[in-house]
Amino acid sequence: MSYPEIKVDYQIRIIGFDEQWKTVGSQITLSGRDIHSGNYILQIRAERSGFPISESISIPLSIRKVWYKRPFAIFVYILAGFILGLVIIEYRRKIVLQNRAEDKLRHTEQQLHTVFQTSPMILITIDQFGLIYEADGKGFTEAGLRPGDVVGRMVIHIFPGKEIEEAVRSAHNGESTQVELKINKRSYQTRFVPIYDKSGNLAGAMAVGDDLTERIAIENELVSAREEAELAKSIAETANKAKSLFLASMSHELRTPLNAIIGFSELVGKDSSLSEKNQNFVEILHNSGEHLLSMINDVLDLSKIEAGRLEVINQVFDLTVLLNDLKSMFKLLANEKNLEFEVIIDEKVPQYIILDESKLRQILINLIGNAIKYTEKGRVEINVNAKFQEALSIKIKDTGRGIPKNQQKDIFEPFKQIKGYSNKGTGLGLAISHHLSLLMNGKLNVVSNEGLGSEFMVEFPLEIPVVDFELNSTKSNEQNVIGIQENRRIVADVIDDVMENRLLIMAILEPLGIQCREGENGLDAIALVKESIPDIILMDIVMPKMDGMEAKDIIRNNPSLANVPIVAVTASGFDDERQELIKGGFSDYIRKPFREQELLEVLAKQIGITFIYEQNESEKKTQERTIVSEKMLLNVLKKLKKTEKQQFIDALDVLDMQAIISVTKNVLIDEDLKLELQTQAENSNFSYFIGLSEKLDEE
Numbered sequence: 001m002s003y004p005e006i007k008v009d010y011q012i013r014i015i016g017f018d019e020q021w022k023t024v025g026s027q028i029t030l031s032g033r034d035i036h037s038g039n040y041i042l043q044i045r046a047e048r049s050g051f052p053i054s055e056s057i058s059i060p061l062s063i064r065k066v067w068y069k070r071p072f073a074i075f076v077y078i079l080a081g082f083i084l085g086l087v088i089i090e091y092r093r094k095i096v097l098q099n100r101a102e103d104k105l106r107h108t109e110q111q112l113h114t115v116f117q118t119s120p121m122i123l124i125t126i127d128q129f130g131l132i133y134e135a136d137g138k139g140f141t142e143a144g145l146r147p148g149d150v151v152g153r154m155v156i157h158i159f160p161g162k163e164i165e166e167a168v169r170s171a172h173n174g175e176s177t178q179v180e181l182k183i184n185k186r187s188y189q190t191r192f193v194p195i196y197d198k199s200g201n202l203a204g205a206m207a208v209g210d211d212l213t214e215r216i217a218i219e220n221e222l223v224s225a226r227e228e229a230e231l232a233k234s235i236a237e238t239a240n241k242a243k244s245l246f247l248a249s250m251s252h253e254l255r256t257p258l259n260a261i262i263g264f265s266e267l268v269g270k271d272s273s274l275s276e277k278n279q280n281f282v283e284i285l286h287n288s289g290e291h292l293l294s295m296i297n298d299v300l301d302l303s304k305i306e307a308g309r310l311e312v313i314n315q316v317f318d319l320t321v322l323l324n325d326l327k328s329m330f331k332l333l334a335n336e337k338n339l340e341f342e343v344i345i346d347e348k349v350p351q352y353i354i355l356d357e358s359k360l361r362q363i364l365i366n367l368i369g370n371a372i373k374y375t376e377k378g379r380v381e382i383n384v385n386a387k388f389q390e391a392l393s394i395k396i397k398d399t400g401r402g403i404p405k406n407q408q409k410d411i412f413e414p415f416k417q418i419k420g421y422s423n424k425g426t427g428l429g430l431a432i433s434h435h436l437s438l439l440m441n442g443k444l445n446v447v448s449n450e451g452l453g454s455e456f457m458v459e460f461p462l463e464i465p466v467v468d469f470e471l472n473s474t475k476s477n478e479q480n481v482i483g484i485q486e487n488r489r490i491v492a493d494v495i496d497d498v499m500e501n502r503l504l505i506m507a508i509l510e511p512l513g514i515q516c517r518e519g520e521n522g523l524d525a526i527a528l529v530k531e532s533i534p535d536i537i538l539m540d541i542v543m544p545k546m547d548g549m550e551a552k553d554i555i556r557n558n559p560s561l562a563n564v565p566i567v568a569v570t571a572s573g574f575d576d577e578r579q580e581l582i583k584g585g586f587s588d589y590i591r592k593p594f595r596e597q598e599l600l601e602v603l604a605k606q607i608g609i610t611f612i613y614e615q616n617e618s619e620k621k622t623q624e625r626t627i628v629s630e631k632m633l634l635n636v637l638k639k640l641k642k643t644e645k646q647q648f649i650d651a652l653d654v655l656d657m658q659a660i661i662s663v664t665k666n667v668l669i670d671e672d673l674k675l676e677l678q679t680q681a682e683n684s685n686f687s688y689f690i691g692l693s694e695k696l697d698e699e
Helices: 071-118 138-142 162-172 213-269 276-307 319-336 357-373 429-439 499-512 522-531 548-556 577-583 596-607 617-638 642-653 657-667 671-682 686-698
Strands: 009-015 022-025 038-048 057-063 121-126 132-136 177-183 186-196 202-211 315-318 340-345 352-355 379-387 391-398 443-449 453-461 481-484 491-495 515-519 536-539 566-570 588-591 611-613
Touching: 121 138, 121 186, 138 186, 138 202, 162 177, 162 186, 162 202, 186 213, 213 276, 213 499, 213 596, 315 319, 319 340, 319 357, 319 379, 357 379, 357 391, 357 429, 357 453, 429 443, 429 453, 481 499, 491 499, 491 522, 499 515, 499 596, 515 522, 522 536, 522 548, 536 548, 536 596, 548 566, 566 577, 577 588, 588 596
Parallel strands: 340 379, 491 515, 491 536, 536 566, 566 588
Antiparallel strands: 009 022, 009 038, 038 057, 121 132, 121 202, 177 186, 186 202, 315 352, 379 391, 391 453, 443 453, 481 611
C-alpha cells in the first residue's frame, strides 16, 4: 500500500528585520536578502498549504559584512591599486627602456655596419667550434673577397697559420690576442677577443682587424728613407771628415812655408840698411804672404762655420782701441786711393763692451776692406752708435759703384762675387761676415744703389761690463824689441822638424840674448831636457819618429820637469785645437804662421820676462828736445832775479803744477820754453820736474 507524498515547506522570520513570516520552500536559505550586519534571532517553523504545522524554533543569528566590504578593505584596494599602478608603470618603463636600448643597439649595429662598410676593417664572429657565422667590413672587399665568402667556413681553413690557430684557441679560453692576419696581399692588425652569452658563458670569439697595408708600406718607406738618410749622413760625415783631414793637411802644408815667408820678411823688413827699393820688395813679399794666409783662413773659417765648430767667446775689451787700430790699418790704404776716410764714434758708445773681439774685428776688416777696395773716389765713413744702450750699430758707408739690385741677394753666399767687379779674393768675406754676425746673435744688412755707393750695417746686442776697470795695454807693435830687462841666462829649446821654422824662432830670440837649443823631433826634445832643464820648450806637434804630444807626456811624467812651460807651435788651422792642447798638458799655443809679437808675448807670459823696446823717431826727438829744453831752461833761470828764481824753485819743491805754470808765464820770455814747461806740467810729469829741481840745487 502506498501513501501519497506529503509536501512540507518552511517559513522563516528574522526578529528585528522581518515583520512577517516568509515561506522559503523545502530548503532553508537566507541568500538574496540584504541584511545589515548585526545580531538577530532566526525563527523557523514548518507549514503546509499555508498553515503552520509545528511550533517555531529560535536560533541566534549574527550577521557580519564580508571582508571586502569592510573599511579596511578600501585601504587594501587603494594600496593594491597603487602598487599595481607602480608595477604597470615600471613595466611600461622597462618596456620603453628596452625598446630604446633595442633601438640604440640597432642604431649602434647600423653605425658599426656603416663603419665596417666604409672603413678598411674586417669583423669576424666565430662559434665555439671555430666556425665563422658572421663577417662584415670593407676590408674583405679591398682584399678581393665578400663577407659571405667566409661565412659558414672554418676560420683556420680561410686563414691558415699557427698564429691564427693560437689566437682563436686563446679567445676560446677567455684571453685576448693580437696578430697580423693576411688576406691575399693585404695585412690586418687583428685582435681576437672572447664573447659571452647572457649567462656569462663563453659563446665563441670575435676578431676585429684594421688594415695596415698602407701603414706598413709607409713604415717601410720611412725605414728605407731613414736608412738612406743614415747612409747619406754617413757619407756626408765621411766626406766632412775627409774634408777636415784635407783642410788640416792643406793648412799644415801651406802654413809651414808661410811661417818662414811671413816671419823672415818681417825680420828683414826691420833692417834699416836696406835700400828703399829692397824695402818695398820685402813689403810686397810680406803682404803677399799675409794675403795668402787670409785666403787660407777664410776657407777654414767657412769650413768651421758649416761644421758648427766655430764658437763665440765673449769677453770684455776696449772698443775704442779696436776702432782706432782699424782706423790706423785702413787710413794708409784710403790715402793711397785719395779717399776720405773717417771713423765717427757717437759719444754714447761705451769704451768697454762684452763681445767676441776677434770675430768683430774680422767682420769689420772684411766690410771696411771691401768698401775701400770697390770705391774709386769719394769717401768711406764708419759710424758707430749705441741704440738706446741696447744695441751696438756700426755702419760702413762708401761712395763706390754700388751693388746691382739683382745681385744683392747673392752677395752673402760663399764664393759669390759681383759681376763686373775685380775678382781678387775668395768671395768668402761677406759670407763669413754674415755667418759670424748670426753666430754672435747679430745681423748684417746692406742698402745699396748702383752708381751711388753702399751702406753695410752690422748690429749686435750691447752688453756693458758692470764694473769699471782698465785693460792692460801693451807696447806698440810697431816698436822693435831690442833686449830683455832681466839680467839672467834664459834657455829656450826649439823643437821642429822643419829647419826654416827653427831658424825663424832662433832669429827672433837669439838677438835678445836668449840661448836657443834646437831639435828635429820629440826624441831630441827629451834628450835636450836630460842634458839640462830649459826655461821654456817651443815644440811642433806633427814630427817624425816621435810627435810633440808623446814627447810632452814623457816630459810631464818627470817630476823635475813638470813645471817647465811647453808651448805648442803648430800649423793647424783650427782654433778649437788650442783648448784641446792646453787641456792635454801644453802651457800655451802658437799657431803658424806667427808674428814676432805673438811669440814674444807668449814668452813674457810663460817665463815672466820684460822686453826693452827700441825708441821710435818721435820718442827720440821728444827726448832730444827735452834735453835741449832743460839746458836752455837752466841757462835762463840763472839769469833770473833772485826772488823770481826762488818762486820757481819753491813751486818745483812742492811739485805744485799750477804754481809752476803761473811762474812760467810770468818769468819766462821764450815761448818755446813756456810751451815745454806748460806741457810737462799739464801732463803731470813729476819725474821731469824732480830732475830739474835737483839740477837747480846743484847750481
